[in-house]
Amino acid sequence: MTFVNRVLAAERRIRPHVRETPLIESPGLSARSGARIWLKLENLQITGSFKLRGALSKVLTLTDAEKARGVVTASTGNHGAATAYAGRIAGIVPTVFVPRGAAPSKVERIKLLGARVEVHGDDSAVTERHAREVAHRTGQVFVSPYNDWDVMAGQGTIGAELLRQCPDLDAVVIAVGGGGLIGGIAGYLKAGRPSIDVIGCQPVNSAVMAKSVEAGTILDLPSLPTLSDGTAGGVEDDTITFEYCRTAVDRYDLVDEAAIEEGLRTAFHEERLVVEGAAGLAIASALRVAPSYAGRRVVVVLCGGNIGADAWCGIMQGR
Numbered sequence: 356m357t358f359v360n361r362v363l364a365a366e367r368r369i370r371p372h373v374r375e376t377p378l379i380e381s382p383g384l385s386a387r388s389g390a391r392i393w394l395k396l397e398n399l400q401i402t403g404s405f406k407l408r409g410a411l412s413k414v415l416t417l418t419d420a421e422k423a424r425g426v427v428t429a430s431t432g433n434h435g436a437a438t439a440y441a442g443r444i445a446g447i448v449p450t451v452f453v454p455r456g457a458a459p460s461k462v463e464r465i466k467l468l469g470a471r472v473e474v475h476g477d478d479s480a481v482t483e484r485h486a487r488e489v490a491h492r493t494g495q496v497f498v499s500p501y502n503d504w505d506v507m508a509g510q511g512t513i514g515a516e517l518l519r520q521c522p523d524l525d526a527v528v529i530a531v532g533g534g535g536l537i538g539g540i541a542g543y544l545k546a547g548r549p550s551i552d553v554i555g556c557q558p559v560n561s562a563v564m565a566k567s568v569e570a571g572t573i574l575d576l577p578s579l580p581t582l583s584d585g586t587a588g589g590v591e592d593d594t595i596t597f598e599y600c601r602t603a604v605d606r607y608d609l610v611d612e613a614a615i616e617e618g619l620r621t622a623f624h625e626e627r628l629v630v631e632g633a634a635g636l637a638i639a640s641a642l643r644v645a646p647s648y649a650g651r652r653v654v655v656v657l658c659g660g661n662i663g664a665d666a667w668c669g670i671m672q673g674r
Contacts, residue, residue, distance in 0.1 A: 358542045362506060362511035365412040369509060372411055372444055376400055377656065378520040383625035384638070390653045393521060395513065397545030398630045398660030401467070402436045404585070405510060405536055406500070409544050410437035412509025413498050414445050422447050425495040429453070429486035431479055431584055432461025432661050434490045439470035449498070450465040452486040456477055458584055460663035478578065480589030501535030502594040511539030517654060518544070525651040526552035528641040529545050530633040531564050531607070532586035534596030540656070541603035552648075555600065556608045556640035558615060561587040564600055565607035573597055582632035582670075585659060606644075614639040619670050622657070631662040 356364075376396045384392035397405040415428065428438045435451035442449045450471045453462055457474075465472055476482040483500070490497035499506055505652040517524060517540070527544065529537040541553040557565045561578035567590060578587050590597070610618075618635030619640070622628040630638075634657040641655045 357546070358508070358511070359546045361508035362515060362539070362543045365408070365505065365508040366512045366515055368415045369408055369411045369512065373401055373407055374448065374517055378517065379626070381626055384621070384642070388642055390645040390648040390651055392641060392645065393524070393652060393654045394626065394628075395517065395654055395656045396628075397513065398628065398634060398657045402433070402440050402464075403659055403661040404433040404437065404438035405513060405656070406433040407440060408512050409506035409509035409535055409539070410434060410441040410498060411444065413503055413505040414438070414441035416444065416505055417496060421496050425450070425493070426498055427452070427486050427490040427495045428500070429458050429479065430465070430478050430500060431587065432465065433661055434587055435465040435470060436461065436468055436661070438498050439465050439468035443469055452482050452489070454482040454588075458661075461661050464661065466666055467515040470641040477665070478588050480591065482593060501533030501538070501596050504595065507535045507539040507542070507596060509539070510536045511543040511655065514540040514543030518548070521652060521654060523593045523652060524551060524654050526554060526648055527656065528554045528637050528644065529554060529656045530583065530586050530637045531555040531557050532588070532633070533590055533594060534564055534600040536656070536658060537604060538596040538599035542599050545603045552605045553603060554606055554608060554640065554644055555604045556610055556636055557586060558583045558636060559611045561648065562609050563588070565609060566609065567597065568601050568604070572579045582612060582619070584634040585631060585633040586636065608640045608644060609645070610636050610639045616670050617628050619667070623671065627656065629660055629667060631659045632658050633658050634660070
C-alpha cells in the first residue's frame with residue numbers, strides 16, 4: 356500500500372471522531388514577515404493536539420483479541436492524552452508511561468481521560484524503550500508516538516486537510532520530535548505536490564532528528580530542557596519516520612529558547628491563541644524563514660495548545 360493510500364484509509368477511520376481544524380490567515384504575522392502566513396489550528400483539536408489523529412488511526416485498527424490483551428504507550432503528555440481518548444472510543448483503558456519531568460498539566464490530563472499512568476526514565480527515548488519491553492513481556496499492543504505506519508498516516512491526514520483548505524500553499528513549517536507529524540504531512544504532500552517546501556524546526560536544546568538527518572544516521576544525543584517539551588528527547592534507532600525526515604523535508608531550522616518564548620507571546624498578541632512550546636517553536640521558525648517566501652503562502656502547523664497555566668503566565672510576563 357502506498358503511503359498516500361495509508362493516509363486516505365486513516366482519514367476514513369478517524370473522520371467521525373476528530374475535528375477538521377481551522378486554517379486561518381494571520382494578518383499580523385503576514386505583515387511582520389512579508390509572506391502570507393496561515394495557521395493550522397491543531398491546538399483546537401480534541402485533546403488539544405494533533406496526536407489524537409495518530410493514536411486513533413492505530414487504536415481503531417485493533418482486533419477484539421488485541422484490545423482484550425491491552426494497550427501500552429509512552430508519552431511526554433500529548434500522545435498519552437490522545438491514546439487515552441482513543442481508548443475511550445475503543446472501550447479499553449491504556450497504560451501510559453511518562454518520563455520524570457513531563458509537564459504536570461499534561462500528566463493530569465492523561466489521568467482525567469481515563470488512562471493508567473506510570474513514571475519511568477528521564478528521557479522520552481528511555482521511557483519508550485521501557486514501555487515497549489513491558490508490552491513485549493505482557494503481550495499488550497504498543498502504540499508508538501511516531502514509529503508506526505498507522506500512527507504516521509493518522510498525522511498525515513493534516514496534509515490532506517491542508518490541500519483541501521489551501522490548495523495553492525507554497526510551504527509548511529512543522530515542529531519535529533520523533534518525526535511522525537512532519538513525516539506524515541510531508542509524505543502526503545510531496546506525493547502529489549513535490550513543489551511544496553517542507554520546513555522542519557527543532558529547539559537547539561533537543562535537535563536529535565535534525566542532527567541525525569545531517570549525519571545520515573540516527574544519533575544517540577543528549578537533550579537539554581526546552582519549552583518545546585513535546586518535541587524533546589531521543590529517536591528510536593529503527594524508526595520508519597527517519598527516511599521521510601531525510602528525503603521529504605527540504606530544510607531544518609534550529610531555534611533557541613528565547614525565540615520559542617517569543618513565539619508563544621506572538622501567538623497570543625497577534626491572534627489571541629494560547630499554544631504550547633512546540634507551536635511557539637513553529638511560529639518562531641516561520642518568522643525566521645518567511646522572508647524567503649515574500650508574498651507566498653506559508654502554513655504554520657500549531658501542533659498543540661497544552662501548556663500549563665503557570666508556565667504560560669510566566670512567559671507572558673517575561674519571567
